[in-house]
Amino acid sequence: DGGITQSPKYLFRKEGQNVTLSCEQNLNHDAMYWYRQDPGQGLRLIYYSQIVNDFQKGDIAEGYSVSREKKESFPLTVTSAQKNPTAFYLCASSIFTGPGDEAFFGQGTRLTVV
Amino acid sequence: QKEVEQDPGPLSVPEGAIVSLNCTYSNSAFQYFMWYRQYSRKGPELLMYTYSSGNKEDGRFTAQVDKSSKYISLFIRDSQPSDSATYLCAMIKAAGNKLTFGGGTRVLVKP
Numbered sequence: 001d002g003g004i005t006q007s008p009k010y011l012f013r014k015e016g017q018n019v020t021l022s023c024e025q026n027l028n029h030d031a032m033y034w035y036r037q038d039p040g041q042g043l044r045l046i047y048y049s050q051i052v053n054d055f056q057k058g059d060i061a062e063g064y065s066v067s068r069e070k071k072e073s074f075p076l077t078v079t080s081a082q083k084n085p086t087a088f089y090l091c092a093s094s095i096f097t098g099p100g101d102e103a104f105f106g107q108g109t110r111l112t113v114v
Numbered sequence: 115q116k117e118v119e120q121d122p123g124p125l126s127v128p129e130g131a132i133v134s135l136n137c138t139y140s141n142s143a144f145q146y147f148m149w150y151r152q153y154s155r156k157g158p159e160l161l162m163y164t165y166s167s168g169n170k171e172d173g174r175f176t177a178q179v180d181k182s183s184k185y186i187s188l189f190i191r192d193s194q195p196s197d198s199a200t201y202l203c204a205m206i207k208a209a210g211n212k213l214t215f216g217g218g219t220r221v222l223v224k225p
Binding site: 033045105 | 120156202214216217218
């Protein structure tokens with residue numbers, strides 16, 4: 001089945017550690033996105049990529065890094081520089097070549113700092 | 115000030131009632147408007163997409179766009195307990211641009 005897969009579903013991080021969240025899609029979509037969701041805040045864009053080997057910062061990129069070496073993969077690293085990383089992280093992909101192209105979301109990764 | 119404003123709720127209604135949701139936005143450059151539904155601890159899924167001002171119907175769902183007032187709405191008729199979720203509006207300025215989301219409204223439909 002085609003879709004977008006995030007792993008792990010739950011992730012615990014100690015203070016000062018870097019962690020990497022996985023996002024894989026087999027929809028042949030060019031564009032991929034990472035969002036952070038906090039209660040009452042909606043979705044805030046961290047990074048996005050419209051093509052392999054290229055990505056742009058979103059609204060809250062500080063403390064995060066990404067890579068886009070393959071079309072189907074867009075991993076997100078939460079670095080120790082991110083002061084408040086506990087949140088629900090959502091990855092999405094889309095074609096976005098025309099109006100209304102749907103963004104498909106993964107099931108999310110819940111990151112908790114312990 | 116956020117570009118897209120949405121009342122966080124929760125909005126509680128009895129089963130069978132009409133649910134009315136809305137978002138306001140400040141930037142007239144937004145051209146395409148979407149509504150996503152998100153169940154607890156899941157990723158959002160697209161419900162409705164609209165482009166021009168006016169109404170669009172899909173089953174029990176009606177989306178309205180008023181570009182002159184920078185206001186969009188989603189109506190859910192004959193609401194069911196399974197409609198209990200968070201509803202997020204989203205919009206983009208042009209094809210290929212990033213989505214901008216509202217904060218989401220939590221809806222509870224009581225049997």
